[in-house]
Amino acid sequence: MSDEFYRIKRMPPYVIAEVNAMRHAARQAGRDIIDLGMGNPDQPPPQHVIDKLCEVAAKPDAHGYSQSKGIPGLRRAQANYYQRRFGVELDPESEVVVTMGSKEGLSSMATAISAPGDVILAPSPAYPIHTYGFIIAGATIRSVPTTPDERYWRALDNAMAYTVPRPTVLVVNYPSNPTAETVDLEFYERLVAWAKANEVWVLSDLAYSELYYDGKPTRSILEVPGAKDVAVEFTSMSKTFSMAGWRIGFCVGNKKLIAALTRVKSYLDYGAFTPIQAAACAALNGPQDVVEQNRLRYQHRRDVMVESFTRAGWEIPSPPASMFTWAKLPPGFEHMGSLEFSKQLLQHAEVAVAAGVGFGEEGEGYVRIAMVENEQRIRQAARNIKKFLSDHGSAPKIDHAR
Numbered sequence: 001m002s003d004e005f006y007r008i009k010r011m012p013p014y015v016i017a018e019v020n021a022m023r024h025a026a027r028q029a030g031r032d033i034i035d036l037g038m039g040n041p042d043q044p045p046p047q048h049v050i051d052k053l054c055e056v057a058a059k060p061d062a063h064g065y066s067q068s069k070g071i072p073g074l075r076r077a078q079a080n081y082y083q084r085r086f087g088v089e090l091d092p093e094s095e096v097v098v099t100m101g102s103k104e105g106l107s108s109m110a111t112a113i114s115a116p117g118d119v120i121l122a123p124s125p126a127y128p129i130h131t132y133g134f135i136i137a138g139a140t141i142r143s144v145p146t147t148p149d150e151r152y153w154r155a156l157d158n159a160m161a162y163t164v165p166r167p168t169v170l171v172v173n174y175p176s177n178p179t180a181e182t183v184d185l186e187f188y189e190r191l192v193a194w195a196k197a198n199e200v201w202v203l204s205d206l207a208y209s210e211l212y213y214d215g216k217p218t219r220s221i222l223e224v225p226g227a228k229d230v231a232v233e234f235t236s237m238s239k240t241f242s243m244a245g246w247r248i249g250f251c252v253g254n255k256k257l258i259a260a261l262t263r264v265k266s267y268l269d270y271g272a273f274t275p276i277q278a279a280a281c282a283a284l285n286g287p288q289d290v291v292e293q294n295r296l297r298y299q300h301r302r303d304v305m306v307e308s309f310t311r312a313g314w315e316i317p318s319p320p321a322s323m324f325t326w327a328k329l330p331p332g333f334e335h336m337g338s339l340e341f342s343k344q345l346l347q348h349a350e351v352a353v354a355a356g357v358g359f360g361e362e363g364e365g366y367v368r369i370a371m372v373e374n375e376q377r378i379r380q381a382a383r384n385i386k387k388f389l390s391d392h393g394s395a396p397k398i399d400h401a402r
Contacts (some may be wrong), residue, residue: 010135014128014356019342023352031138032380033303036369037342037352039177039323041242046290047141049241052282056275066271069251069262070098072275075172077284078235078250085209086220094255095228097262100272102207102234102249104149105261107133107170108268109203109251111122112260114139119163120259121170125356125363127177130205134169142167146176148183152368155321160198172197173205175218178359178368179326180319182212188221194319195230202231207249210240210291212321213299222253232257235392238250240291248272248280298323300373301378308382315328316369325369326356337368349388 019037026033035182044050056062069075082088090096098103106129114120116138122131124143131141142163144155159167172191174183195202204221212218221231232253238244238396262376271277305325306318316327327335333341338355346352356366 005138007138015051015339016354018339019346019352019355022343022346026350027078031262031350033346033350033352034377034384035352035371035374036371036373036381037354039239039246039370039373040372041150041239041294041323042374043242043294043374045241045243045246045279046169046286048286048290049243049279053275053279057205057280057351062274064274066270066274066277068265068271070096070271071274071277071281073281074098077281078252081284082220082252083224086223088220088222089232090252091255095258096250097258097266098264098271098277099234099249099251099261100269101238102205102387103129104247105173105234105249106130106203106205107136108264108320109257109261110134110139110262111136111281113201113257114169116166118169119159119165119167121377123171123176124361125178125359126171126367127173127205129173129359129360130173142333143362144170145362146179146181148174148181150249153194156198157195160200166198167200169201169203171203171205172221173207175208175211175321177205177208177317177322178324178354178356178363178366179357180219180317180322180324182216182321185219185223188219188224188227192224192227192230196226200230202227204231204233206233207236208234208322211295211298211323213295213302214320216320218321228253228255230254232261237280237283239340240294242294245278246272246276246280248276277295298371301373301375305369305371305378305382306373308379309385312382312386314385325371326366327369328366330389333364338364342367344392345385345388348392349381349384351384351388358376 023033077094079090082090110133114137120134120137120139122141123146145152169316195290236249292354309316314330316325319325338357342355354368356363
């Protein structure tokens with residue numbers, strides 16, 4: 001009996017989980033760790049959403065199996081959201097499917113549309129599911145940059161010219177996790193034209209659609225006329241409404257891709273708990289002031305983090321969107337690598353960040369810092385980091401035995 005499982009062999013240890021385990025152990029030991037590692041919102045959902053969950057959960061008939069593709073009311077609510085936010089019309093029956101968060105949706109889509117040996121174009125650095133969803137399905141990844149400049153387009157053209165077999169799918173993610181880069185509608189127009197010319201499906205991850213700053217709203221690829229011929233888009237309730245643990249997301253767009261995803265999901269799950277779906281309807285259809293409040297909260301935290309970390313001696317960039325900043329390792333610590341730096345920062349400064357190498361080879365030399373603690377905690381993190389940089393300016397010794 002072999003224990004060499006094909007898919008497990010293709011998956012390296014989850015680097016992000018390694019630092020998370022250290023953080024958990026430190027907290028269990030009574031240490032006050034400031035967690036800027038995971039993109040885990042610290043605010044609750046709106047009260048009317050929680051009330052709707054409780055109301056529907058109290059009904060005796062609400063506890064059976066739900067619908068894998070999502071209850072009709074929730075699919076209509078998502079279609080209405082796209083209409084008012086992006087001016088995009090969607091058919092709730094054939095162009096919308098509810099997922100258990102965008103992560104499950106992307107992995108199920110990978111299972112639905114890729115085969116062993118297929119080549120998938122995915123960004124690097126990338127949120128792990130953008131690559132490993134397809135690797136688990138047996139496909140092969142060819143990396144392309146995240147930076148939306150001419151280097152990006154050259155990489156796409158080179159991939160089509162020199163890859164055998166030719167790539168069949170392109171994954172895009174803007175605002176990017178982890179880099180926080182954004183794109184405009186002109187970028188998507190060019191991307192749709194490229195995808196049609198090269199007969200490539202486009203999967204757009206728009207999980208951070210409502211976390212944009214400085215009055216510059218994010219755009220949807222589906223705003224481009226004809227985009228639904230080649231593209232679908234994934235969104236999530238996690239960040240917009242602080243509903244990360246509820247696991248509700250959506251995939252919308254091309255009917256063939258939606259049908260493929262729906263069919264696979266029909267074999268894998270019965271959909272999210274119906275009261276959760278009903279509460280998600282209340283979020284999408286109800287007052288939207290919480291969306292603006294969350295946006296302003298994260299923008300203020302961003303400004304506090306950039307200002308306080310810079311004063312502490314670590315100059316970090318100001319992200320235009322998302323809940324993360326993508327920062328180079330401080331001067332004098334580059335040789336350590338992002339994983340060891342993250343471990344040392346946790347041990348000596350009691351601040352958790354995500355090692356850039358966990359997002360792919362191109363992430364080495366960076367860390368992702370989440371804006372998920374309040375302003376006081378962010379300033380405390382900056383003070384801890386300032387002391388760490390001062391005490392270990394020549395870089396602390398690496399304890400390989402730990």
